Amino acid sequence: MMHADLIDQEDLLGLLLSLGFQVPNGSTAEQACECAVRGLNNERAMILRTMVKQMYTSSATILPAVRQAIDKQLLPALAEYQQKA
Template sequence: MMHADLIDQDDLLGQLRALGFEMPAGATAEQACECAVRGLDRGRAQALRKMVEQMLTGSATILPAVRQAIDRTLLPALAQHFKQA
């Protein structure tokens, strides 16, 4: 039996919480990403950027809902944050 490394909604929420981002219990991937980008400061943006880079370049498969939340929310917010910095 093969086991694939998957990044699901729970993994995303866990990684965001590990970085210190707060979000409501039961948040969807989209809601979690929206919470993470509110009030980004330089340090948190750097940590979030590193997390996203690791997720996107790693060998794990990112489930579609998680990938969509990253693409729609995290990437544009990070691009905007670093463009202004």
């Protein structure tokens, strides 16, 4: 039986934690993304951009709640940060 790779809320939280972002246990995808964009600086912005690019270009399926959190929280914050820089 085949099953597709999925990126769910727990995967997102684990990935953010492994990249050094402080995300409270039990956070929703949206809350985790909110935490990740607090205090953006060049290094954090680059890490997040790379993470999102890898997620979006991988063959894994990003579950809707995770994609929505990235689209609503991460991408706008990164775009705003880049305009200010």
